Amino acid sequence: MIATAVLNVEKVSKTFPGQIALDHASLVVNPGRVHALVGQNGSGKSTLIKILAGYHRADDGAKASLLGKELDLVGGTGGVTERIHVMHQDLGLVNSLNSVENLALGRGFHTGFLGRVRWKDENARAKVHLATIGANFDTRIPVGTLTPSERSLVALARALEGWDDDGGGLLILDEPTAAMARLDVTHLFEAVRRIRSRGAGVVFVSHRLDEVFEIADDFTVLRDGKVVASGAVADLTHESLIELIVGRAIADIGTTTHEHAGEPVMEVRNLWGAQLEALDLTVRAGEIVGFAGLVGSGRDELPNLLFGATNRAAGSVSIKGNPVPADPHLAMCAGMALVPAERKRFGSIGHQTIRENVSLPRLRPLMSRGRLSRRLERADVAKWADRVELRPAEPERLFETLSGGNQQKAVIARWLRTSPSVLVLDEPTQGVDVGAKSTIYGLIGQAATEGMGVVVCSSESEELAAVCDRVIVLRNGRAVAELHGSSLSAESIVQQMLR
Ligand SMILES: Nc1ncnc2c1ncn2[C@@H]1O[C@H](COP(=O)(O)OP(=O)(O)OP(=O)(O)O)[C@@H](O)[C@H]1O
Ligand SMILES: [Mg+2]
Known part of the structure; x- marks a missing residue:
């Protein structure tokens, strides 16, 4: 028996004024697999993710299901489901708020008697949660004062929150490593492997192809909003992946030296x-x-x-x-x-x-x-x-x-x-x-x-x-x-x- 796909989307198109960002794109993410979504700048990766998150509406004709249940991407209810967790490319943090408050933004605070926020509980919870991904900074200072790598961890922690212990669901990470220090990438990958082993599907976007080879099982390549290839990462080489993304081989970046430096x-x-x-x-x-x-x-x-x-x-x-x-x-x-x-x-x-x-x-x-x-x-x-x-x-x-x-x-x-x-x-x-x-x-x-x-x-x-x-x-x-x-x-x- 073939296991039900975590996510199955077909014929997703998105037209912005004067531009088609996605053109009948499809994507199948299976349980317990990390799926790399790759493509050049502007190829439509974030647009697809924003549609799944319910931020954009897809053009008519899109079909989608999550864990076998129909998802209405055209009506714009993609993100309402609690089974999709997203870390967006721009992180979506409020810089003037601290990590605890940012973590609570999506789900609301835990409240006690008379609806008072239990700050002590919130703080402790956030600390523990952040520590599991290797983040050990002060959770009470505004996230705007954290380093880019630390801010990425807060956004990641938010996407990882409330993840059901019994697995199931879709975690989407849109260029999570772009501003991350290598050590934090290691922590991120540990978290991704943990979630994958519980049977979730993970969509992973990155321009760093060595990361794709390190963490991903499957891949889909977008070019100008269209899917041009999809399959198992094991069947790819570095060169073949670059060719799929760019549409041509690219010359090695030659090293040039400027011997005649002046004053x-x-x-x-x-x-x-x-x-x-x-x-x-x-x-x-x-x-x-x-x-x-x-x-x-x-x-x-x-x-x-x-x-x-x-x-x-x-x-x-x-x-x-x-x-x-x-x-x-x-x-x-x-x-x-x-x-x-x-x-x-x-x-x-x-x-x-x-x-x-x-x-x-x-x-x-x-x-x-x-x-x-x-x-x-x-x-x-x-x-x-x-x-x-x-x-x-x-x-x-x-x-x-x-x-x-x-x-x-x-x-x-x-x-x-x-x-x-x-x-x-x-x-x-x-x-x-x-x-x-x-x-x-x-x-x-x-x-x-x-x-x-x-x-x-x-x-x-x-x-x-x-x-x-x-x-x-x-x-x-x-x-x-x-x-x-x-x-x-x-x-x-x-x-x-x-x-
Ligand atoms: N709100 C918008 N209005 C108009 N055009 C948009 C809008 N958002 C995205 N686009 C266009 O849609 C296309 C796809 O953009 P998208 O952000 O999905 O690319 P991407 O694959 O995520 O690229 P990158 O790797 O640079 O993040 C781009 O050409 C972009 O200019
Ligand atoms: Mg993007």
């Missing part, structure tokens, strides 16, 4: 932060310097320290001899640009158009006779949309309607366009698909060739090895190694990070 553009002397200790750094024009390190090594705070978005405990930063005060606006005036890791919070204005988001930091070249020329602005933004392979490349669309990876491309375009003397990028390809990654690496390389000094902070050692001329490894706040030339590889970076 120093940025000097950092004795820089201290909350974790970073006594960093000295010289970045030359035309050079790409990478920073590696675990969460808490100082790597994750360095971009904001350079840009002056977090307080420097001590030390100085200068660009071309001019001091850069600890103030983002003044840092920009001094010639620095930062592509931040959290595009939603710091990198963009969701309810404005792509045009406005991209052009805003540098309007001067778009002025004509003292006024902003819409014609020049449109042409310029269209050029940048093309350069970063924005999909769809429509400058008048609202930024928030772009898929996650395309939002990231737009934020990169926004800051590259300012041609700063020093470009700092924090997790530049977070949420970006395998094809567009090499485009972004190419743009970073080109920025260096044009004479910018570039600093790349990343948790992906392959990325650092591929794009950087040299990589500085931070451990416990200190620079402990500098790798370049033949000593620079993804493996040597990881070795130094963990030593």
